[in-house]
Amino acid sequence: MIDRRRFIAGAAATALAAGAARVLSAAPEPVIRVTARRFVFLPNVLTLKRGVPVTLEFTSADVVMGFSAPDFNVRTDIIPGQVSRLRFAPDKVGDFTFLCDVFCGDGHEGMNGTLHVVA
Amino acid sequence: MSASIDRRDFLKLAGLGGAVFASGLARGAERYAAAAQNEFFFVQLSDSHWGFEGSVINPDARGTLPKAVAAVNALAAPPDFIVFTGDLTHTTDDPAERRRRLGEFRDIVRGLKVRDVHFMPGEHDASLDHGAAFGEFFGATHYAFDHKGVHFIVLDNVSDPAARIGEEQLAWLEADLARQARDARIVVFTHRPLFPLYPQWDWATRDGDRALALLMPYRDVTVFYGHIHQENHTRTAHIEHHSAHSLIFPLPAPGSQPRREPVRWDPAHPYRGLGWREVEAEAQPPAYAISEFPVKA
Numbered sequence: 001m002i003d004r005r006r007f008i009a010g011a012a013a014t015a016l017a018a019g020a021a022r023v024l025s026a027a028p029e030p031v032i033r034v035t036a037r038r039f040v041f042l043p044n045v046l047t048l049k050r051g052v053p054v055t056l057e058f059t060s061a062d063v064v065m066g067f068s069a070p071d072f073n074v075r076t077d078i079i080p081g082q083v084s085r086l087r088f089a090p091d092k093v094g095d096f097t098f099l100c101d102v103f104c105g106d107g108h109e110g111m112n113g114t115l116h117v118v119a
Numbered sequence: 120m121s122a123s124i125d126r127r128d129f130l131k132l133a134g135l136g137g138a139v140f141a142s143g144l145a146r147g148a149e150r151y152a153a154a155a156q157n158e159f160f161f162v163q164l165s166d167s168h169w170g171f172e173g174s175v176i177n178p179d180a181r182g183t184l185p186k187a188v189a190a191v192n193a194l195a196a197p198p199d200f201i202v203f204t205g206d207l208t209h210t211t212d213d214p215a216e217r218r219r220r221l222g223e224f225r226d227i228v229r230g231l232k233v234r235d236v237h238f239m240p241g242e243h244d245a246s247l248d249h250g251a252a253f254g255e256f257f258g259a260t261h262y263a264f265d266h267k268g269v270h271f272i273v274l275d276n277v278s279d280p281a282a283r284i285g286e287e288q289l290a291w292l293e294a295d296l297a298r299q300a301r302d303a304r305i306v307v308f309t310h311r312p313l314f315p316l317y318p319q320w321d322w323a324t325r326d327g328d329r330a331l332a333l334l335m336p337y338r339d340v341t342v343f344y345g346h347i348h349q350e351n352h353t354r355t356a357h358i359e360h361h362s363a364h365s366l367i368f369p370l371p372a373p374g375s376q377p378r379r380e381p382v383r384w385d386p387a388h389p390y391r392g393l394g395w396r397e398v399e400a401e402a403q404p405p406a407y408a409i410s411e412f413p414v415k416a
Contacts, residue, residue: 066281070318077281097319097377103246103280106210109321109379 030054036078036100037061039107046098047116048090058084066102069115075101090117157267159199160399162191162233165345166365168243169227170220171209176368176381179389183366184227186414187395192232198397199266201233204345204363205241205277205310207253214248221256237264241310241345242277250278261288263295269400270299274309276324282311283325293333304400305334306407307342312362314355317373322347334358341407343398347373348381350411361409364394390414 030049034056035042048054058067058078067086068075076086100111167184177183191201208220221244228236238257245253250260260275272295276284284292299305307313313327324330334340340358348365349372368381369392385391390413399408 064280068318070315099319099321101282101318101321101325103210103242103277103282105212105247112378 031057033057033059034067035059035061036065036067036111038063038104039100039111041067041098041100041111041113044113045116046113047118050090050093050117050119053087053089055085055087058086063104064102065100065104065111067098068101069096069098071096072115077102090115093117093119158399158401159267160397162194162198162201162395162397163204163343163363164191164201164366164395165204165363166206166241166348166367167203167224168206168209168365168367169224170211170216171367173368173381175383177384177393180367183390183393183414184224185230186390186416187366188227188230190412190415191395192230194397197233199233200235200237201231202237202308202343203228203239204308204343205239206243206345206365207238207241208244209367210243210247212247214252217244217248217252218255221252225256237271237273237308239273239275239308239310240277242280242282245275245278246280249280250275253278261291267400269304269306272305272307274307274313274330276309276311276313276327281325282321282323284327284330289326289329289333292330296333296337299337301336302338305337305340306400307334307340309342309344311346312344312351312353312360313342314353314360316347316351316353320373320379322373331355331358349392361407363396364392364411366393366395366414369393389416 030052032046032054036058037060058076060078060080062080064080065078066075067078072088072090074086074088076084078084094117096115096117098113098115100108104111164187169184171180207224208217211217211220240250240253240260245260253260260278261273263270263272272292274284274292275288276282279285311324312322313324313330315323335356338357342358342360343363344360345363347362348368348370349362350364351362353360370379370381382392393414394412396412397410401408
């Protein structure tokens with residue numbers, strides 16, 4: 001009986017350790033912080049991995065902006081005083097344009113950047 | 120042969136117009152003749168960006184719009200009306216300067232001999248103040264009117280800086296359309312493309328698909344718009360979309376280069392890529408003959 005209890009406890013500890021090992025071995029999900037201000041994104045080249053979820057965290061240094069990546073059908077508003085988060089996993093490799101899609105003044109048309117997605 | 124065909128052939132033969140784009144369906148001669156009395160034409164001008172400065176882009180930025188006004192005034196026959204499809208002025212952060220530009224633009228186009236002129240804003244006119252200054256000078260940003268059997272609808276997809284038509288205006292559109300027969304001739308004027316022409320360059324309307332869904336049950340719908348500073352002809356289902364040249368600078372073809380930057384002025388070909396158009400509304404069923412006119416020195 002004692003042996004059985006020890007066996008069960010030991011098995012549970014092993015399972016727990018295995019789970020912990022899985023958690024510890026998984027790389028933390030990447031987070032990229034991006035500042036938007038008229039009329040630039042900083043940084044404006046974001047390197048991502050295909051199939052790897054990433055969270056983009058946006059702040060605005062001045063006015064309401066938008067981030068849109070039409071090739072991945074994702075977008076978010078960027079509101080001054082708030083952190084806007086956008087989580088997605090790019091599903092294709094290449095260079096893709098992202099842009100501000102909320103008109104913010106003379107220079108809005110040039111407010112864009114590149115998602116550089118690697119395998 | 121109708122008078123309108125004669126006139127279009129004359130334009131082609133005389134070299135007065137650019138490419139003539141026939142939009143619509145062929146029809147029997149008898150129906151054509153029966154409805155010919157309702158034929159007319161209007162002029163579309165777009166994207167004058169009054170207040171823009173940049174000598175390498177357009178060293179005649181203050182002269183191009185007046186040249187177009189003079190050219191329209193010089194037409195042998197006046198159009199029934201004229202429509203400006205937005206970006207009358209170039210954007211500015213300064214509300215007083217915005218009003219000064221709108222006022223100067225208004226004073227220039229007051230020189231048009233044709234008095235029936237319809238305006239709508241572009242994002243440069245309206246997005247930074249939700250259409251407030253535009254409204255002071257030109258009134259409503261969305262409205263409808265009828266002319267010789269055609270129902271014209273002006274949609275505002277720019278007063279919201281996020282390029283949305285919005286719930287209120289979509290409800291207005293739905294109610295307006297509900298009063299139209301399914302075979303009514305409908306023309307939509309707007310600034311941005313209602314379909315996602317090239318969203319990577321912000322050439323789209325966020326909720327344009329909802330406007331198009333409302334228009335879909337109507338068999339005869341044509342959209343004329345601006346924003347992209349070049350001619351483009353696209354069909355979504357049975358709805359045709361025709362963009363116009365600008366009166367300040369051309370932009371590159373959608374996605375043809377990495378960045379959406381104005382095409383530089385070519386001293387060897389001044390005013391190249393700038394222009395305006397006539398649209399001839401022919402007899403039912405739908406047909407619009409589009410004649411493009413370059414700006415000339």
